[in-house]
Amino acid sequence: MPRSVNAVASRRRRKKILKLARGYYGSRSKVYTIAKNTVEKGLQYAYRDRKAKKREFRALWIQRINAGARHHGLSYSQFMGKLTKSGIGLNRKVLADLAMNEPAAFKAIVEAVK
Structure with missing residues (x-):
């Protein structure tokens, strides 16, 4: 009896990897085994950097505030301490946006905090 091979599933699996590898340089987008390694590494980076992105944005907001x-x-720590005591519930994302784009509104918040 001949060996049964599920070629449809194998081809679909390979096509899925090669589709994810589109745009990679040279054999990274053409050769399945190399593309598979590259795609797996890329997915690891994507997972890791989804977490890192949150840290990076928080750091950026803190710098702007x-x-x-x-x-x-005021220093950042003084400002945030007084903000908490005064009961103003604005998060860092909003405060950073105000500090960058609406200086008058940010000044009003600083005056309210002082």
Whole structure:
């Protein structure tokens, strides 16, 4: 009896990997075994960097808030401490946006906190 091979499933599996590898350089997008390694590594980076992205944005917001607060004579930690005590419930994302794009509104918040 001849050996039974599920060629349809094998081809579909390979096509899926090669489709994910489109745009890679040279054999990374053409040869299945090399493309498979590259795609797996790329997916690992994607998983890791989805987490890192959140850290990077938080750090950026903190830098922007710090710059805005220092412009009005407070450090970041002083500003955030007073913000918490005053009961203003704005998150860092909104505060950073105000500090960058709406300096007058950010100044009003700083004055309310002082």
